[in-house]
Amino acid sequence: MTSMRDPLVGHVLDGRYQILERAARGGMATVYRALDTRLQRIVAVKVMHEGMGEDADFIRKFDREARAAARLSHPNVVSVFDQGHEQLDGSGTGRPYIVMEFVAGTTLRSVISRDAPLTPLRTLDLLDPVLSALAEAHAHHLVHRDVKPENVLISDRGQVKVADFGLAKAISAQTNTATAGVLIGTVSYVPPELVVHGSADTRADVYSFGIVLFEMLTGRKPHTGDSPYEVVFAHVNKDVPAPSSVTSSSWRISRDAIPPYLDVLVRTACARDPDRRPRDARVLQAMLRQSRDALVAGVMDDPDLTARMADPSSFTDSSVPPVPTLRTPSSPQSPHLLPPPEPADPVPHGLGEPVEAPSPSRRLRTTVSESEIVPVAPPAPATPARPRGRRRRAAAPLDEVSRPLQEQFDARTRARRRRGIVILLLVLLLALGVAWGSWWMASGRWTAVPPVTGMSRDDVQELVGQEDLAVAFREDWSETVPPGAVITTSPDPGARVLQGSQVQAVLSRGPERHGVPPVVGSTREDARLALTEATLAVGEVTEVWHEEVPAGVVTEAGVRAGREVRRGTAVDLTVSRGRQPVQLGDHTGRPASRAATALEEAGLRVEQQQEHSRTVPEGEVVEQSPATGTRYRGDTVTLTVSLGPRMVTVPNVRKMGVAAATRTLEDAGFEVRTAPVEDNHLGLGYVADADPGLATEAPEGSTITLYLV
Structure with a gap:
C-alpha cells in the first residue's frame, strides 16, 4: 500500500532495519519494505498496530510463536529472520515487529481477483506448494490458524510461499476471545471449532485451505453476509456446497469443469465436523495429488476415486495412490472419459504400420522378358546328290559360300541388339521420370517446418533457410519466453509446406509490464x-x-x-469520504463530566467555563454552544458549568419594622416571608429573629423567614 504519510518511513528499528516504504496494511499489522543495514539486504518488516504491545503476556507469546516459525526451513515457507519490539513513539509502550524474507511478486488474492474461476488443473498446481508448506509446519506441531489467499505469496519467478506462520496464535491470545482475532478480516476462512470452542489443531488449517480451494475453483466464497457475524454463523451452521453447483460448466462437456471427485475433496476438507476432515496437510496433499493425476490422465469421473475422497482415512502421509485404471466402456464401473481427440491422418505404409500381404489369388504373374538374343549359325546347305552317270563341277569351298551369309546375319543381329538396348534405356528413362515426378509431386517439393521455438532470430533465419523456406517475423508479449526468442510459428513445427513458402515466427518481447x-x-x-x-x-x-x-x-x-x-x-x-460528521445532542442540565465524556467519545473537542446559577445545581451544564446540529470530528463544543448560586450575607434587620426589613432583604437578593413569634406575639410588627439567621450567609435568591413580635 502507498500512503500519503507514514511516521515509520525512514525510522530505523533497533538501529538495524531502516524502513523504506509501506508495502501492505492489514487488520493487525502493517508490512514495510526495509533495508537490513547490517547484511545489506532487502527484508520485509511486519509491525503490529498500536496497542498490541501493551500486554506483557502477549509479548511473550508473540516472541515464542515467532521463534517457532523461524525454525521452519522449507522452500515454500517465508523465512523469519528476526523479531523484537521497540519504543516507536512517546507513549512509553513498545510495538512488536517481526523481520521476514521479502518476496517480490504478488499474492494469491491478486490471482483470484484477476483470473478466478481458475481451471481445476491450474488450481491444484498452484495449491500443491501451499500444502507442502503446511505439511512441514504440521510436522513440527505448528498450526498456521490464518490460511487465506492474502498469506500466499507468488514471487516474480513463480515460486509459491506461505507467510505468517504462528502469528495468528499470538494475536488471538491478545484478544482474549477465540473469534475476536479472526473477525477483523478472515471470517471467510475461519473453521467452526475455532468459533465454538476457541481451539484449533492441524484440521483447522485443512478447513481454511478447503475454503481457498473452493474460492479458486468458483471465483466466490462459500459463505457471505452483510456482517462478519453472519459469515461466522454460516460457517458453524451450514455445510460448504459442492463447487460445481455454483458454476455453469459440466465435466461431461468440458475438461476445464470440476469433476465429481474434486467436489467431494472440497467438501471433505470443509466438513464442519473436524473428525471427518483429513487429519493434517500431508494427508490432504496425498488426496490433492491423486486428484491432479486423475485430471492429467483425462479421468473426469470415477466412482472409486470419488468414494475415496470422502474417506480421508484411506490415505497415508507418504502414499499418493496411482491414477485409477481406465476401464473399457463395457465395464459397469468404468470411469467416464471425455471423447478422445480425433485421430491423426493415417500413417503411410512403411512409416509405422504393417502392409497387408496380398492374397495368393491377387498376386501378379511374373513375365519373363528376353534380355539378350544369342545368334545361332545357320545350318550348312546340304550337298546335292550327284546324278548318276553325269559329271558335275566341283562345289565351292564352304567358307566362301557361308561367309557373306554369316556377315549379313551378324549385322542384323547387332542392329536388333542396339534397338533393344535403346528401347530398354528409353523404358528405364521413362520409368525413372515417372518415379521422380511421382516423388516430386508427393514429397520432393514439400518440406517440414523446423522446430525453432525458443531460438534467436539469427538462428531461425539460418535453420529455415536450410529448409528452402522464407521467414517473416513479428513481435508479441510473453510471460515465459525470454525476449528475442521465438514463441511460436505458423504453420506449427513439423507441418508440411511447399519449398519456398513463408513461415511466420513470433518473437518474444518479454513479459508485458x-x-x-x-x-x-x-x-x-x-x-x-x-x-x-x-x-x-x-x-x-x-x-x-x-x-x-x-x-x-x-x-x-x-x-x-x-x-x-x-x-x-x-x-x-x-x-x-471527507471529515466524518457527528450529530450533536443537547447536554444542558446533564452533569458536566458525563457530557464532556460523551462529546469526546464522538470525536469532538470540549472546552468548559463556569458561572453561578440560581436554578442549575453545581456541576451541571448551564449552557452548551453550539446547542445542537451536525458537526465534524475535531470541532470544539463549549460547555458552561454551574457553580451553584452565589452566597450572600443576610442583612441584620432585627428590631426593624416589617416593611423596612422586607425591602432591605429583597435589595440583597432574597425572597421574604413573615411569621409571628410563637407564645410572644404582641402584634407590633417588628423583627425579632430570622431563618436563616441574621448576619449569616445564604444562597442568593433563597427565602428568608422573618419572625415578628
Missing part, C-alpha cells in the same frame, strides 16, 4: 483515467473518513506507484 501511475492525492475520476491510460484497471474502491483529505481524493493505492505490473492488473483504491 506497465508502470503504475501515481494516483495518491488525485481525485477518484482522475485516478481511474490514469489507470485506464496505463492499460490497468480499477480494483476494489474503499471509502474511508479522513480528517485531512477532502472527499473524493485517493489516499492509498493497492500497488505502489512506478511498479511494473501486467496489462489489466486491478489496482485497489482507498478514497476519502
Whole structure:
C-alpha cells in the first residue's frame, strides 16, 4: 500500500532495519519494505498496530510463536529472520515487529481477483506448494490458524510461499476471545471449532485451505453476509456446497469443469465436523495429488476415486495412490472419459504400420522378358546328290559360300541388339521420370517446418533457410519466453509446406509490464483515467473518513506507484469520504463530566467555563454552544458549568419594622416571608429573629423567614 504519510518511513528499528516504504496494511499489522543495514539486504518488516504491545503476556507469546516459525526451513515457507519490539513513539509502550524474507511478486488474492474461476488443473498446481508448506509446519506441531489467499505469496519467478506462520496464535491470545482475532478480516476462512470452542489443531488449517480451494475453483466464497457475524454463523451452521453447483460448466462437456471427485475433496476438507476432515496437510496433499493425476490422465469421473475422497482415512502421509485404471466402456464401473481427440491422418505404409500381404489369388504373374538374343549359325546347305552317270563341277569351298551369309546375319543381329538396348534405356528413362515426378509431386517439393521455438532470430533465419523456406517475423508479449526468442510459428513445427513458402515466427518481447501511475492525492475520476491510460484497471474502491483529505481524493493505492505490473492488473483504491460528521445532542442540565465524556467519545473537542446559577445545581451544564446540529470530528463544543448560586450575607434587620426589613432583604437578593413569634406575639410588627439567621450567609435568591413580635 502507498500512503500519503507514514511516521515509520525512514525510522530505523533497533538501529538495524531502516524502513523504506509501506508495502501492505492489514487488520493487525502493517508490512514495510526495509533495508537490513547490517547484511545489506532487502527484508520485509511486519509491525503490529498500536496497542498490541501493551500486554506483557502477549509479548511473550508473540516472541515464542515467532521463534517457532523461524525454525521452519522449507522452500515454500517465508523465512523469519528476526523479531523484537521497540519504543516507536512517546507513549512509553513498545510495538512488536517481526523481520521476514521479502518476496517480490504478488499474492494469491491478486490471482483470484484477476483470473478466478481458475481451471481445476491450474488450481491444484498452484495449491500443491501451499500444502507442502503446511505439511512441514504440521510436522513440527505448528498450526498456521490464518490460511487465506492474502498469506500466499507468488514471487516474480513463480515460486509459491506461505507467510505468517504462528502469528495468528499470538494475536488471538491478545484478544482474549477465540473469534475476536479472526473477525477483523478472515471470517471467510475461519473453521467452526475455532468459533465454538476457541481451539484449533492441524484440521483447522485443512478447513481454511478447503475454503481457498473452493474460492479458486468458483471465483466466490462459500459463505457471505452483510456482517462478519453472519459469515461466522454460516460457517458453524451450514455445510460448504459442492463447487460445481455454483458454476455453469459440466465435466461431461468440458475438461476445464470440476469433476465429481474434486467436489467431494472440497467438501471433505470443509466438513464442519473436524473428525471427518483429513487429519493434517500431508494427508490432504496425498488426496490433492491423486486428484491432479486423475485430471492429467483425462479421468473426469470415477466412482472409486470419488468414494475415496470422502474417506480421508484411506490415505497415508507418504502414499499418493496411482491414477485409477481406465476401464473399457463395457465395464459397469468404468470411469467416464471425455471423447478422445480425433485421430491423426493415417500413417503411410512403411512409416509405422504393417502392409497387408496380398492374397495368393491377387498376386501378379511374373513375365519373363528376353534380355539378350544369342545368334545361332545357320545350318550348312546340304550337298546335292550327284546324278548318276553325269559329271558335275566341283562345289565351292564352304567358307566362301557361308561367309557373306554369316556377315549379313551378324549385322542384323547387332542392329536388333542396339534397338533393344535403346528401347530398354528409353523404358528405364521413362520409368525413372515417372518415379521422380511421382516423388516430386508427393514429397520432393514439400518440406517440414523446423522446430525453432525458443531460438534467436539469427538462428531461425539460418535453420529455415536450410529448409528452402522464407521467414517473416513479428513481435508479441510473453510471460515465459525470454525476449528475442521465438514463441511460436505458423504453420506449427513439423507441418508440411511447399519449398519456398513463408513461415511466420513470433518473437518474444518479454513479459508485458506497465508502470503504475501515481494516483495518491488525485481525485477518484482522475485516478481511474490514469489507470485506464496505463492499460490497468480499477480494483476494489474503499471509502474511508479522513480528517485531512477532502472527499473524493485517493489516499492509498493497492500497488505502489512506478511498479511494473501486467496489462489489466486491478489496482485497489482507498478514497476519502471527507471529515466524518457527528450529530450533536443537547447536554444542558446533564452533569458536566458525563457530557464532556460523551462529546469526546464522538470525536469532538470540549472546552468548559463556569458561572453561578440560581436554578442549575453545581456541576451541571448551564449552557452548551453550539446547542445542537451536525458537526465534524475535531470541532470544539463549549460547555458552561454551574457553580451553584452565589452566597450572600443576610442583612441584620432585627428590631426593624416589617416593611423596612422586607425591602432591605429583597435589595440583597432574597425572597421574604413573615411569621409571628410563637407564645410572644404582641402584634407590633417588628423583627425579632430570622431563618436563616441574621448576619449569616445564604444562597442568593433563597427565602428568608422573618419572625415578628
